[in-house]
Amino acid sequence: MTNQKSHRSHDAFFRWLFADENHSRALLKLCAKQNPESAEFLNFFDLNSLERIPDSYSEVDETGEADLAFRVKNAKGLPGLIGMLLAHKSGSYKSVFAQISRYADMVMEVQNDMGMELYTKDNPYGLLPTWAFVFYNGKGSWDPMKILRERYSDYFLSSALPCQCSFIDMKMISDEDCTGCDDVATAMGLTAMKYAFDREKLLKALLQFKSRFQKLPPAEAKDLLKKISFYLKEFLDDKVIEELNGAFV
Known part of the structure; x- marks a missing residue:
């Protein structure tokens, strides 16, 4: 648990x-x-x-x-x-x-x-x-x-x-199905939950969505990244979270 x-x-x-x-x-x-x-x-x-x-x-x-x-x-x-x-x-x-x-x-x-x-x-x-x-x-x-x-x-x-x-x-749920999902917020959120306990795979998997993430309206993108970062803070140290935010901002 x-x-x-x-x-x-x-x-x-x-x-x-x-x-x-x-x-x-x-x-x-x-x-x-x-x-x-x-x-x-x-x-x-x-x-x-x-x-x-x-x-x-x-x-x-x-x-x-x-x-x-x-x-x-x-x-x-x-x-x-x-x-x-x-x-x-x-x-x-x-x-x-x-x-x-x-x-x-x-x-x-x-x-x-x-x-x-x-x-x-x-x-x-x-x-x-x-x-x-x-x-x-x-x-x-x-x-x-x-x-x-x-x-x-x-x-x-x-x-x-x-x-x-x-x-x-x-x-x-496969990474291929996630990357093929039309809804980038769902795909990124699901990917974050999939790899919440696997820091080595997490960032690499999330970076697949970087170009699509950057096409979101700024306010929507900011809110999504904020929510994902807050969720992952329960499982990962601050250094990984900073690296995640730096990669997407």
Whole structure:
């Protein structure tokens, strides 16, 4: 497990970056390249309709657990909306499915708080079917879905889960897919998280984006570099951070 300080930082960075629907959309498309199961899940979504649900459902603020909730339209043309949760972990977390279950329930409370009618012809049961994507970038190997499958047969797996789930080890998303991503902020943020524990590869990997980074609007580029530097300070010494900033400024 990471220490408490880095836990706070990784959550704030993940939430800041992927609260933007454009960035979260780009992240999910990268997941589809790395994870066939995620690609299958994403076939059900119209990602262009992705809309973030306000944070009033969350138990924590920006410096706490990194969970984001979205509404998305059904890609099959059906009228019912689908819920989507993005959760990030930098270490193994035994209660991850229980946490996801709580948030899936709270999403429905948000719908009600927003003044929406829960029981409509498009949503006759007042329930929002939810898919959860668990993102992990810790040092060691961890796969809660694998652990769950070792305890339950496929017949009971859907009953054991609070909703449909897909696990993504961010370290497994290739550098080639990142450099090919149209969204440079997503690509750089993901790369920083991939190599947060590997200082030797970090700077080299990030420098691949230098020319594209310099084409961003100045304020956007400055903010992105500031957020990445603050996130990495939890894992790297000041000398490496200074070298990173010097390379991009």
